[in-house]
Amino acid sequence: MGTAEHDVIVIGAGFAGMYALHRLRGAGFRVRVIEAAEDVGGTWYWNRYPGARCDITSVFYSYSFDEDLQREWTWSERFATQAEILAYARHVAERFDLRRDITFGTRVTGAARVGEDWVVRTDTGEQLRARHLVAAVGSLSAARVPELPGLDSFAGPVLLTGAWPAEPVDLAGQRVGVIGTGSSGIQAIPELARTAAHLTVFQRTANYSVPAHHRRFTAAEWQEIQEGYPAVRAEALTTYAGVPIETRPAALADSAAERAARYEQRWQEGGLGFFFSYQDLILDETANATAAEFLHAKIAELVHDPATAKALTPDSHPVGTKRPCVDDGYFETFNRDNVTLVDLREHPLERVLPHAVQAGGQEHDLDVLVLATGYDALTGALLRLDITGEDGLPLAEHWAAGPSTYLGVTVAGFPNLYVLAGPGSPSVLANVILAAEQHVEWVSDLLVHLREHGLRRAEAEPAAEREWNEQVAIAAGATLFPLADSWYLGANVPGKPRVFMPYAGGFQTYRELCAEIAADGYRGLRLS
Numbered sequence: 391m392g393t394a395e396h397d398v399i400v401i402g403a404g405f406a407g408m409y410a411l412h413r414l415r416g417a418g419f420r421v422r423v424i425e426a427a428e429d430v431g432g433t434w435y436w437n438r439y440p441g442a443r444c445d446i447t448s449v450f451y452s453y454s455f456d457e458d459l460q461r462e463w464t465w466s467e468r469f470a471t472q473a474e475i476l477a478y479a480r481h482v483a484e485r486f487d488l489r490r491d492i493t494f495g496t497r498v499t500g501a502a503r504v505g506e507d508w509v510v511r512t513d514t515g516e517q518l519r520a521r522h523l524v525a526a527v528g529s530l531s532a533a534r535v536p537e538l539p540g541l542d543s544f545a546g547p548v549l550l551t552g553a554w555p556a557e558p559v560d561l562a563g564q565r566v567g568v569i570g571t572g573s574s575g576i577q578a579i580p581e582l583a584r585t586a587a588h589l590t591v592f593q594r595t596a597n598y599s600v601p602a603h604h605r606r607f608t609a610a611e612w613q614e615i616q617e618g619y620p621a622v623r624a625e626a627l628t629t630y631a632g633v634p635i636e637t638r639p640a641a642l643a644d645s646a647a648e649r650a651a652r653y654e655q656r657w658q659e660g661g662l663g664f665f666f667s668y669q670d671l672i673l674d675e676t677a678n679a680t681a682a683e684f685l686h687a688k689i690a691e692l693v694h695d696p697a698t699a700k701a702l703t704p705d706s707h708p709v710g711t712k713r714p715c716v717d718d719g720y721f722e723t724f725n726r727d728n729v730t731l732v733d734l735r736e737h738p739l740e741r742v743l744p745h746a747v748q749a750g751g752q753e754h755d756l757d758v759l760v761l762a763t764g765y766d767a768l769t770g771a772l773l774r775l776d777i778t779g780e781d782g783l784p785l786a787e788h789w790a791a792g793p794s795t796y797l798g799v800t801v802a803g804f805p806n807l808y809v810l811a812g813p814g815s816p817s818v819l820a821n822v823i824l825a826a827e828q829h830v831e832w833v834s835d836l837l838v839h840l841r842e843h844g845l846r847r848a849e850a851e852p853a854a855e856r857e858w859n860e861q862v863a864i865a866a867g868a869t870l871f872p873l874a875d876s877w878y879l880g881a882n883v884p885g886k887p888r889v890f891m892p893y894a895g896g897f898q899t900y901r902e903l904c905a906e907i908a909a910d911g912y913r914g915l916r917l918s
């Protein structure tokens with residue numbers, strides 16, 4: 391078992407980890423990145439399921455830190471495919487010569503505070519030692535397989551959207567079942583329906599989704615984008631979610647006709663912009679109900695069979711309180727002869743059999759089962775690292791009642807540990823690439839500050855952490871988010887504490903606060 395000396399160990403080579411390596415190495419630190427996958431890309435390495443794309447516009451969902459990188463890369467479509475985003479990640483790895491400092495195919499199995507260092511163990515038996523530890527493990531990376539009775543007995547392939555096989559899967563002529571109708575399921579279902587002999591969709595909760603209206607950028611459009619890039623990037627930093635989008639303050643300030651026109655326009659434009667039609671959609675139930683009414687009518691229009699339309703119409707949560715979805719003909723897919731919807735609320739899932747899924751007493755024959763069942767979000771991947779802080783305190787114990795952080799980045803009792811774009815930060819409520827960039831830069835500046843002042847250690851003060859947790863709760867409490875049983879609250883994982891995990895106060899507010907705290911000598915951190 392060897393030991394190695396590094397200034398910083400970064401766990402994960404997705405977009406956050408890659409930039410952490412580039413930035414910290416550029417600042418003169420010796421950095422080693424440990425990555426479980428065989429390549430860079432994180433989420434976009436694993437999520438190869440049919441139809442996988444990002445539902446944030448490619449032009450925004452990409453690094454902003456390097457003008458040349460931005461200029462030389464051309465996005466072909468408005469919503470980039472998984473393959474294109476992965477190609478971009480690989481391009482970045484080449485361009486900045488990242489791979490030489492990344493250990494691939496190696497999973498971190500433990501990290502413990504030993505003396506003044508972090509000692510990291512891996513599944514290859516290696517032990518690495520570093521002064522600082524950066525967890526860039528992603529918020530939606532611990533894919534969750536639900537405990538379905540009989541799942542092990544299923545005779546055919548069981549495919550997870552969040553860990554889709556690298557080899558192409560031929561589903562032609564197969565009877566395919568999909569469990570789960572979140573973003574992944576809603577993206578995969580239209581694609582699967584086009585190739586499978588029959589597709590059975592098992593839906594527990596109907597979800598809100600708007601069309602993507604996929605299209606390629608024209609040459610003229612791309613030129614315009616390139617010319618406007620600097621301004622658009624600057625604007626993105628001033629927004630709630632890190633995506634420039636025009637929004638109006640209050641739905642009810644418009645007349646019913648104006649609202650209908652606005653919703654229709656946003657529907658026709660496609661993408662998540664619909665949910666930013668009015669700022670108060672996520673703040674006010676009456677405002678929210680106007681968007682719900684519009685979306686319900688759209689489902690009734692798109693889905694021919696009224697009973698199927700009704701089952702597909704969300705009625706359990708306000709619009710946007712579960713992560714809204716963006717689709718490519720999702721609702722229309724249920725008009726196909728080869729697609730069946732099973733409403734699990736009416737017909738509960740009873741068991742998986744070798745060649746079927748039984749729900750409500752009926753067996754649905756299947757050759758392949760796809761699980762689009764989501765993630766142990768925000769905390770799952772972090773806790774799986776088995777991190778032990780000072781005095782042997784396990785992170786799982788410190789977080790037994792839910793994640794507890796200062797600014798989402800640091801944790802009391804875990805000096806020199808930095809979490810990127812995780813719980814307690816805007817994270818999944820923002821354009822996560824920009825959110826990761828902001829964290830990387832903040833952490834990198836902090837490490838430079840420590841070095842310049844001859845300091846070795848940064849740790850959240852417990853009082854500052856408590857206050858920040860309160861701020862996170864207050865920000866969530868001002869919204870409608872807590873009304874849904876969502877993964878934002880851990881509601882999808884049995885036994886997980888019900889705590890709204892991301893910071894809902896907005897990316898701009900958060901950025902400004904982080905900058906102000908840094909300028910104030912990292913108030914709330916004990917530096918020594």
Ligand code: N01
Nearest residue numbers: 443444445536570571572573574575594595713762763764
């Ligand atoms: O996961 P989800 P996801 N029996 O948790 C159901 C991002 N993302 O992978 O709602 C039956 O949203 C579950 O039902 P319910 C995006 O942020 C982005 O789809 O818990 N059903 C739900 O329908 C997204 O929000 C993109 O009642 C079960 C589904 O499985 C996040 O990742 C693409 C079940 C899980 O939905 C997660 O999305 C993909 C059970 N035992 C993902 N357990 C884009 O950028 C779970 N379900 C486009």
